[in-house]
Amino acid sequence: MSEKREDYISWDEYFMGVAKLSAMRSKDPNTQVGACIVSQDNKILSMGYNGFPIGCSDDEFPWAREGEPLDNKYFYTTHSELNAILNYRGGSLDGAKMYVSLFPCNECAKAIIQSGIKTIVYAEDKYKATASVIASKRMLRTAGVQLVLYKSTGRKIEIEL
Ligand SMILES: Nc1ccn([C@H]2C[C@H](O)[C@@H](COP(=O)(O)O)O2)c(=O)n1
Numbered sequence: 001m002s003e004k005r006e007d008y009i010s011w012d013e014y015f016m017g018v019a020k021l022s023a024m025r026s027k028d029p030n031t032q033v034g035a036c037i038v039s040q041d042n043k044i045l046s047m048g049y050n051g052f053p054i055g056c057s058d059d060e061f062p063w064a065r066e067g068e069p070l071d072n073k074y075f076y077t078t079h080s081e082l083n084a085i086l087n088y089r090g091g092s093l094d095g096a097k098m099y100v101s102l103f104p105c106n107e108c109a110k111a112i113i114q115s116g117i118k119t120i121v122y123a124e125d126k127y128k129a130t131a132s133v134i135a136s137k138r139m140l141r142t143a144g145v146q147l148v149l150y151k152s153t154g155r156k157i158e159i160e161l
């Protein structure tokens, strides 16, 4: 009789993998972010990535980082975390976990707290010195949201599509 496989991916690898795969849908030329929301019993509830709102064309709205506020992307992009929360159609996210490839900003932190998500597992924190992320951590910690830095296992996965 054959033995069960032992090199299957862990829950953390699975959910962070889904978050990173979701990020690959983003059209943002500079930073692609993905998020995956998971229930307390390890069911995937929702996913999201950063992009413009539905109906706002990826070809018409600006992807630039610089320039006048109305001519760069920052007023227009919905962040992956907010998209994942808004994409959920099943009711409450109370007690859920969010896996996200980049630490959430202050605006997403508010939505995360209000949605009832209790744990954030994040892979990267490249904007940690910004006021937005400092404010985000202040709110999340005060609200009792657990912040967990994802420890990469170094595993590489190749998928033929
Ligand atoms: N936690 C985050 C942080 C940022 N985003 C989005 C917003 C933009 O589309 C992009 C950041 O662009 P950059 O300033 O690095 O050119 O990532 C997000 O979805 N979640």
Ligand SMILES: [Zn+2]
Pocket (backbone or CB within 6 Å): 079, 080, 081, 082, 104, 105, 106, 107, 108, 109
């Ligand atoms: Zn955000």
